[in-house]
Amino acid sequence: MSNLIEGFLGKSVEGKKSRMPAKLDYWQSATGLFLALFMWGHMFFVSSILVSKDFMYSVTKMFEGVSFIKGGNPFLVSIAVAIVTTIIVIHAGLAMRKFPANYRQYQAFRTHMGMMKHEDTTLWFIQAFTGFAMFFLASAHVFIMLTKPETIGPYGSADRMISEWMWPVYLLLLLAVEFHGSIGLYRLCVKWGWFEGEDAKVTRVKLKKVKWAITIFFLVLGLATLAAYMKIGLEHRDQAGQRYQPTAMTIKNIDSGIYSKNQNRDMNAETSFRTLVAMNFSGIHFQKKGA
Amino acid sequence: MGRMITIKALKYNPNSKVSKAHFAKYELEETDGMTLFVALTKIREEMDHDLSFDFVCRAGICGSCGMMVNGVPKLACRTLTKDYEDGEIQLMPMPAFKLIKDLSVNTGEWMEGMSKRVESWIHTNEEPDFAKLERPIEPDVADEVFEIDRCVECGICVAACGTKLMRPDFVGAVGLNRVARFYADPQDNRTDEDFYELVGDDNGVFGCMSLLACEDNCPKHLPLQSKIAYMRRKLVALR
Numbered sequence: 001m002s003n004l005i006e007g008f009l010g011k012s013v014e015g016k017k018s019r020m021p022a023k024l025d026y027w028q029s030a031t032g033l034f035l036a037l038f039m040w041g042h043m044f045f046v047s048s049i050l051v052s053k054d055f056m057y058s059v060t061k062m063f064e065g066v067s068f069i070k071g072g073n074p075f076l077v078s079i080a081v082a083i084v085t086t087i088i089v090i091h092a093g094l095a096m097r098k099f100p101a102n103y104r105q106y107q108a109f110r111t112h113m114g115m116m117k118h119e120d121t122t123l124w125f126i127q128a129f130t131g132f133a134m135f136f137l138a139s140a141h142v143f144i145m146l147t148k149p150e151t152i153g154p155y156g157s158a159d160r161m162i163s164e165w166m167w168p169v170y171l172l173l174l175l176a177v178e179f180h181g182s183i184g185l186y187r188l189c190v191k192w193g194w195f196e197g198e199d200a201k202v203t204r205v206k207l208k209k210v211k212w213a214i215t216i217f218f219l220v221l222g223l224a225t226l227a228a229y230m231k232i233g234l235e236h237r238d239q240a241g242q243r244y245q246p247t248a249m250t251i252k253n254i255d256s257g258i259y260s261k262n263q264n265r266d267m268n269a270e271t272s273f274r275t276l277v278a279m280n281f282s283g284i285h286f287q288k289k290g291a
Numbered sequence: 292m293g294r295m296i297t298i299k300a301l302k303y304n305p306n307s308k309v310s311k312a313h314f315a316k317y318e319l320e321e322t323d324g325m326t327l328f329v330a331l332t333k334i335r336e337e338m339d340h341d342l343s344f345d346f347v348c349r350a351g352i353c354g355s356c357g358m359m360v361n362g363v364p365k366l367a368c369r370t371l372t373k374d375y376e377d378g379e380i381q382l383m384p385m386p387a388f389k390l391i392k393d394l395s396v397n398t399g400e401w402m403e404g405m406s407k408r409v410e411s412w413i414h415t416n417e418e419p420d421f422a423k424l425e426r427p428i429e430p431d432v433a434d435e436v437f438e439i440d441r442c443v444e445c446g447i448c449v450a451a452c453g454t455k456l457m458r459p460d461f462v463g464a465v466g467l468n469r470v471a472r473f474y475a476d477p478q479d480n481r482t483d484e485d486f487y488e489l490v491g492d493d494n495g496v497f498g499c500m501s502l503l504a505c506e507d508n509c510p511k512h513l514p515l516q517s518k519i520a521y522m523r524r525k526l527v528a529l530r
Contacts (some may be wrong), residue, residue, distance in 0.1 A: 016488065016490050017487060017488055018492075019491075019529065019530075021486075021491065021492045021493050021497045022487075022491060022497060022526060022527045022529065024497070025497040025523070025527060026315055026527050042451055062496050070521070100457055105457040105458075108366055108456045108457055109388075109456060109457050112386070112456050113451050113453065114362070115359065115362030115363070115383075116362055116451065116452070116453075116504060117362065117363075118363075118502070118504045118507060118508075119508070120501075120502050120503045120504065121453050121502045121504050124500060124501075124502050129519065187501050188504060190501050190516055190520070191499075191523065192523065192524060193499040193516075193517060193519055193520030193523075196517060196520070200514060200516055200517045201516075204503075204516065215348065240502060255526075266319060
């Protein structure tokens with residue numbers, strides 16, 4: 001009954017304001033913070049391809065839980081994707097409350113932004129615009145990750161860029177994520193007064209510099225990573241769909257004479273992972289296991 | 292002889308059925324230390340008696356002469372024409388306020404509404420006894436209150452706020468600053484819950500999108516960013 005009255009009047013039976021706007025504001029920031037920091041980690045993992053295909057493969061297997069499930073299970077990746085997707089949906093739902101809701105609001109803001117040429121006002125518009133773009137770009141990405149986690153890998157991910165023609169989506173998504181995330185982190189700091197110190201104005205200048213440094217760093221890393229996958233995708237175009245065999249495993253298979261060109265996902269990923277780890281630690285690049 | 296400057300001012304009378312909004316162009320000679328207030332006064336005296344704009348103190352104290360100068364809200368009396376190197380200055384009235392005519396807007400009416408909305412007065416149960424000395428306040432606390440209380444209600448933070456332009460019911464930095472002023476004042480007995488009732492919604496502190504044009508354009512350099520963040524932290528922590 002009280003919900004009916006509160007919904008109707010906009011205040012509780014006692015005449016009090018709802019605490020919900022405070023909660024929504026808090027959770028918008030909390031989910032945004034999680035996603036921004038998650039994207040930092042994500043970028044570092046994805047960019048493992050810049051080190052080597054084997055390294056990227058071992059990172060992939062790590063997320064498939066190879067250390068506690070024999071051969072790893074891509075379903076673990078699906079679970080993680082489902083959790084992150086849920087947070088994205090919550091964040092998008094909360095943040096879209098801030099979007100211009102009709103033409104007049106949009107028109108007033110754009111005119112104001114054009115007149116003022118005020119950096120933080122313009123950055124907000126970029127943030128809102130990239131946020132809107134990610135409704136679609138991020139959806140395409142997470143849906144694939146959710147349904148085809150087993151395709152993540154040096155070749156699978158590279159084939160996705162070229163043979164499955166996803167590179168334009170990923171290029172736009174990269175730009176959207178990096179601008180949205182770094183602006184968002186900066187805004188969180190000024191919104192809640194984090195790191196304010198003695199002089200908030202001095203801190204803000206520093207925060208702005210850090211914000212741009214973060215934007216540029218992750219954009220450069222992201223573009224290099226995208227280029228690396230595209231290069232592999234181009235080289236691997238004729239064998240698109242074929243899964244990556246880590247170096248150690250290939251050597252082992254050649255050694256035991258069971259390697260075939262169209263062999264799909266490895267049969268003994270755990271072995272290869274352990275071999276890889278051993279290789280990485282020992283610095284030996286051609287170690288024959290079981291030879 | 293000084294250089295010639297060009298001032299383009301938006302002319303429009305919303306109360307007239309025949310008035311059409313347009314930019315009127317005035318060319319005049321710049322004098323030493325010329326402020327926009329001086330230039331506008333000269334224009335009104337010598338070129339266009341019909342041009343409306345607001346001013347009172349001419350010294351950046353009263354906060355009456357806020358207007359959009361090349362798209363940015365400023366006090367006309369504190370804006371020097373020599374700071375505009377190309378000598379072209381476009382003037383528009385501040386948005387978000389009721390337009391009276393040309394560059395003149397009604398900030399007073401809006402500020403009065405804001406003051407009532409945030410109950411901008413000391414709330415206390417103590418009966419004032421003028422025969423007794425006032426209760427002393429720590430100098431640091433008094434300084435903090437005075438610092439925030441320097442607001443002259445010029446409306447520049449409101450005109451600079453993209454959030455306010457999209458959402459007319461937003462209380463604006465001046466309103467949140469006012470809440471922070473009474474929040475800091477130990478003579479005010481209001482609780483966090485009481486302040487939540489005033490600005491604890493999307494038209495209040497939770498509506499602020501932290502664009503910070505208020506902070507960047509405040510002619511009194513008030514710590515608006517810090518105060519809004521502080522009120523947000525305090526009110527979001529309520530259970």
